[in-house]
């Protein structure tokens with residue numbers, strides 16, 4: 561059974577199309593790259609999957625249970641690293657993770673494991689306001705995976721990372737074999753390395769769904785990007 565199912569999902573912003581008529585099934589442990597021009601619907605789709613916004617039409621299910629329109633109960637099964645990192649800037653890295661641990665009923669000792677995994681153990685007592693962008697992003701990944709979510713959503717996880725942060729983040733992702741991952745990135749090289757499938761969006765619609773195993777490499781994806789003209 562698919563872990564994640566979308567059936568004719570659309571999201572409209574007034575007359576504007578966010579996404580339209582999306583049908584997707586994603587299996588456990590599968591890693592799916594969302595690809596497309598600016599404005600093609602990647603963030604809208606991630607926000608729908610994160611239950612931060614509701615579809616205008618269609619249904620989304622996680623492990624066979626449909627997201628309820630009023631009160632989605634699946635948030636505890638989902639981890640999300642958005643464009644913004646949304647930390648409490650005045651709190652330390654450890655305090656940020658402990659808050660999240662309390663919220664999800666996770667043992668606080670796991671915070672230390674996570675800080676270590678993203679290479680922030682020696683900065684655990686520093687306020688996040690003193691962190692670089694890459695460090696804040698690493699902490700966001702530690703927070704998003706702290707409660708061992710079934711579904712991990714990542715919006716541009718590689719953007720603005722220095723070499724060390726990039727290695728830490730990619731290492732973390734590689735270790736999440738059981739987690740279903742949906743991520744959007746313009747960094748095709750890293751995206752391709754971590755994806756089992758590439759979904760291409762255009763004007764909010766899903767126009768291509770290919771397994772990376774059937775694709776010659778990131779250049780072919782890049783070429784497809786060039787060949788897919790922008791929506792007017």
Ligand SMILES: Nc1ncnc2c1ncn2[C@@H]1O[C@H](COP(=O)(O)OP(=O)(O)OP(=O)(O)O)[C@@H](O)[C@H]1O
Pocket residue numbers: 573576577578579596597598599600601602603604605
């Ligand atoms: N809150 C909103 N109000 C109105 N229109 C919106 C809103 N959010 C998204 N849109 C529109 O929905 C479409 C899809 O936007 P979205 O942010 O999902 O694209 P994207 O593929 O993530 O782009 P990028 O690569 O720039 O991050 C765009 O036309 C955008 O203008």
